[in-house]
Amino acid sequence: MAKVKTSYICQACGAFSTKWQGQCPDCFEWNTLVETLIQSTSITSKVGYAGVQTRVQKLSEVSLAEYPRIGSPFSEFDRVMGGGIVPGSVTLIGGDPGIGKSSILLQIMTVLSLQYNALYVTGEESLEQVALRAKRMQLPSDKLLMMSQTNVELICQYIEQNRPQLVVIDSIQTMQIESLQSAPGGVAQVRESASLLTQTAKRTNTAVFLVGHVTKSGEVAGPRVLEHIVDAVIFIEGQADGRYRMVRAMKNRFGAVNELGVFAMTDKGMREVKNPSAIFLNRADDDISGSVIISIWEGTRPILAEVQALVNENGYGQPRRLAVGLDPNRLAMLLAVLQRHLAVQLADFDVFINVVGGIKVNETSIDLAIIAVILSSLYSKPIAKDWIILGEVGLSGEIRPVPYGQERLHEAQKHGFKHAIVPMSNAPKKEVEIKVTAIKKLKELKDLLV
Structure with missing residues (x-):
């Protein structure tokens, strides 16, 4: 009788091992290696993966007919x-x-x-x-x-x-x-x-x-x-x-x-x-501090959403940093930029950031808006509800451009926004209906808000 061959496969990453181990050597997860018989269940055929006879041909000869x-x-x-x-x-x-x-x-x-x-x-x-x-x-x-x-x-x-x-x-x-x-x-x-x-x-x-x-x-x-x-x-x-x-x-x-x-x-x-932007823009009638509208790019279209911040004095020791809807590491980096280039001390304050509506933002175009809502909440200075802020913030305090800037401004204009703060490189080349303020440094943003 032929000897049955077995192998151990990690349930987490799919890595193979010849013997059982407590920890997967590839993904380092514990107790995930499971013994599995080595068998092939593939259907052998003379035709290829897509069901056609395998032959070599030039790329230019491949049919471009679309279904x-x-x-x-x-x-x-x-x-x-x-x-x-x-x-x-x-x-x-x-x-x-x-x-x-x-x-x-x-x-x-x-x-x-x-x-x-x-x-x-x-x-x-x-x-x-x-x-x-x-x-x-x-x-x-x-x-x-x-x-x-x-x-x-x-x-x-x-x-x-x-x-x-x-x-x-x-x-x-x-x-x-x-x-x-x-x-x-x-x-x-x-x-x-x-x-x-x-x-x-x-x-x-x-x-x-x-x-x-x-x-x-x-x-x-x-x-x-x-x-x-x-x-x-x-x-x-x-x-x-x-x-x-x-x-x-x-x-x-x-x-x-x-x-x-x-x-x-x-x-x-x-x-x-x-119209996804409409469900994320259900804001209060009055201007409130720590809230601003952002424009995020999802696939092939811009979507407007609201980001909020709450900066509260901490009296219990270790200050808290909580980010919902964005990368917490990004928030920590922006707080360090604030302290270095605007001399804003937040060591004794809790900082909470939330992207309203449960949406998750993975791009850097909301950096400037995050800093804006932190300053707004810290100094209790409301941001007008018809303002929109977009821009990436570098470690040296410069405001960097974001992709699809014109399309984002057009989407904001359709929803009735009157004023946009954007990086200098995203300033429109021709006149638009929405008022655009282009800035280069963080200090210019602080002068506009505080």
């Missing part, structure tokens, strides 16, 4: 997908439990099933549970095909024989391949199941959506290689007890990365918000 995209019922979802659903693509949908992954996919599939051959595969819920949810959300359920199955080989066999145009796998962590001995949700099962489904999608030109759970750190459960297999990775962000959901593209081979779509969760499912 028509399938438009979903939500224009915000199509924006995140890069213009619609691409036939033959594989998209991973991730998010926290209860965030709305299954709901939005069920809404999309029930509507698209009226025009296309669509299949919804559920491995977590029974068919009755899905039907009850569709009834509660008042969705058309006459045409959508349903399957309760966790065997990936049987699912791929059905796809090969019936050629549906759209397939949802809910979820990839429940899928399994019988030839593997590991439990569903393990590294080997998730990787091999996703690989087999991707090969089938390419051969049959079927658009496949994979629902993926996330870990406590916010990453898709299973190996990171899963994100490299698929064509697009879509994350649904937001608080489970909140109303709004942010659908963000983290990877997209068919569109812009970091594109953002905004939805509102209701008892009838997801409802798209076509």
Whole structure:
């Protein structure tokens, strides 16, 4: 009898090891190495990955014919997908439990099933549970095909024989391949199941959506290689007890990365918000200190949001620094710049920063606005509610330009803003309706506000 070969695979990063160890040598996580049989579940064939005969050809000879995209019922979802659903693509949908992954996919599939051959595969819920949810959300359920199955080989066999145009796998962590001995949700099962489904999608030109759970750190459960297999990775962000959901593209081979779509969760499912800036601009009627409007760039469009600051004297020893919606390290750096170049001492003050609405900002264009709201709260000097501030702050105190400055000003002008403080390099070359004050140094900002 041939000796059974095994290997140990890290559940966190997918690294291989020949023996068990308490700590993964690659990602340094503890107790994540799991014994797995070394087997190959790939389907051997004379055709290539996409189902065509493999041959060498010049790049100029490759056909540039594009498949028509399938438009979903939500224009915000199509924006995140890069213009619609691409036939033959594989998209991973991730998010926290209860965030709305299954709901939005069920809404999309029930509507698209009226025009296309669509299949919804559920491995977590029974068919009755899905039907009850569709009834509660008042969705058309006459045409959508349903399957309760966790065997990936049987699912791929059905796809090969019936050629549906759209397939949802809910979820990839429940899928399994019988030839593997590991439990569903393990590294080997998730990787091999996703690989087999991707090969089938390419051969049959079927658009496949994979629902993926996330870990406590916010990453898709299973190996990171899963994100490299698929064509697009879509994350649904937001608080489970909140109303709004942010659908963000983290990877997209068919569109812009970091594109953002905004939805509102209701008892009838997801409802798209076509003007996201409006929901983030619900401010008080009076001018208040420690609040200003920012313009952030998400994918291909600007979105206006509000950032607030509270600077409060600390009488209990160690001052607190808390940032919600932005990088805390960025806040610490800006506080050091304030102390060095404006002689603003905050060692005895707590500093709290919040981006209103639950949106997360990853760009540096809000540096100037953060410093502005800190000064406004510290000196109790309100910033006019029709002002908008944008700009990046360097370590030497200079105000650096931000990309898409003209587009951001145009968006602010559409929402009725009258005055904008921008870096000198972002000053408009021709006259605009909004008043623009261009500055070079932080001291100029302090003179304007204090």
